Amino acid sequence: MTQMALEGVNLTRQFGGFYALRNVNISVPQGEIRGLIGPNGAGKSTLIDVLSGRASKWQGQVFVDGQDVGKCSPRERRNRGVARSFQRTSIFSSRTVRDQLELAAHWGDDANVDQVMEQLGLSSKQHQVASELGYGDQRLLDLALALIGKPRVLLLDEPAAGLTMEESLNLAHLLRDLVKRWGITVLLVEHDMDVVFSICDQITVLNLGEVLIDGTVAEVRASPLVVAAYLGRNVT
Ligand SMILES: Nc1ncnc2c1ncn2[C@@H]1O[C@H](COP(=O)(O)OP(=O)(O)O)[C@@H](O)[C@H]1O
Ligand SMILES: [Mg+2]
Structure with a gap:
């Protein structure tokens, strides 16, 4: 049998009497x-x-x-x-792209920071302050933050x-x-x-x-x- 990387079994979540999820597999x-x-x-x-x-x-x-x-x-x-991205991860938006990724890496895995930036085409923007990035690059930064730690x-x-x-x-x-x-x-x-x-x-x-x-x-x-x-x- 194939090993599942991710599996949800009978997932149910209610808000009051309302089912936002009901027995989802x-x-x-x-x-x-x-x-x-x-x-x-x-x-x-x-x-x-x-x-x-x-x-x-x-x-x-x-x-x-x-x-x-x-x-x-x-x-x-x-x-x-298990990592997830958020729409607005850039809490420290006054910091540079590189700083934010290093913060996310917190044990200082620079190899991974560089690799992630390269993979997403952010290397040339690493010293820019996140809040000054264009919207598209901000979304790439959100994705990059989720990718830290592989x-x-x-x-x-x-x-x-x-x-x-x-x-x-x-x-x-x-x-x-x-x-x-x-x-x-x-x-x-x-x-x-x-x-x-x-x-x-x-x-x-x-x-x-x-x-x-x-x-x-x-x-x-x-x-x-x-x-x-x-x-x-x-x-x-
Ligand atoms: N915190 C909450 N309190 C009450 N109802 C919620 C809450 N979060 C989500 N819901 C309701 O649960 C349903 C599913 O929401 P959601 O998962 O955000 O849907 P989707 O992401 O598919 O648009 C919606 O009807 C939404 O109004
Ligand atoms: Mg939604």
Whole structure:
């Protein structure tokens, strides 16, 4: 049996009586880029929160490389190789790109800092103050921060939000290249279907807190259920 890098079993999260997630099962094999899509409010960010350890009240189980990490804090999960990106990680925006990455590395793994900057094309901007970067480079810095320490599993919640189409596709290709080189496993929430269809191996579609379908790009594109879920939300 293939070892799953990331596995969520019967994940449920409620807010009051409302199910943001209900018995969600997801298994991502090592080295795969899994797209996570679904209409607004489907539960995508909630699932990322549960998998990364940021959700407070939830039920189910989370495994990383077959190890139960359900009781682990975000920091402990990070130590086990699970990283996530945030939309606004640049808390120390008055610091340079390099400083921020070194801070994230905190034990001073310079080799990895240089490698990450090079991989994302940020080396030439390493001495620029983060707040003075263009928006596209700020998003790359957010991704770079998640990559410090070479995570085994990367959870990305809309890393291309606000980028132009060209920047989105650039980010998508950087990501795919990186996954191949480092053998990372990625769960990618992304609303830009061009990005999802161009880099994901497999796609999980959430709707109203439940998995609607798990399949290849072709299967998901052809699914009437997916079309109905998106159109249903658009007309309401
Ligand atoms: N902290 C919260 N309190 C109450 N409801 C929440 C909270 N976070 C998310 N929700 C609800 O849970 C559902 C799923 O949200 P979310 O996971 O953010 O969806 P998505 O990321 O797919 O757009 C939405 O209906 C949202 O309103
Ligand atoms: Mg979201």
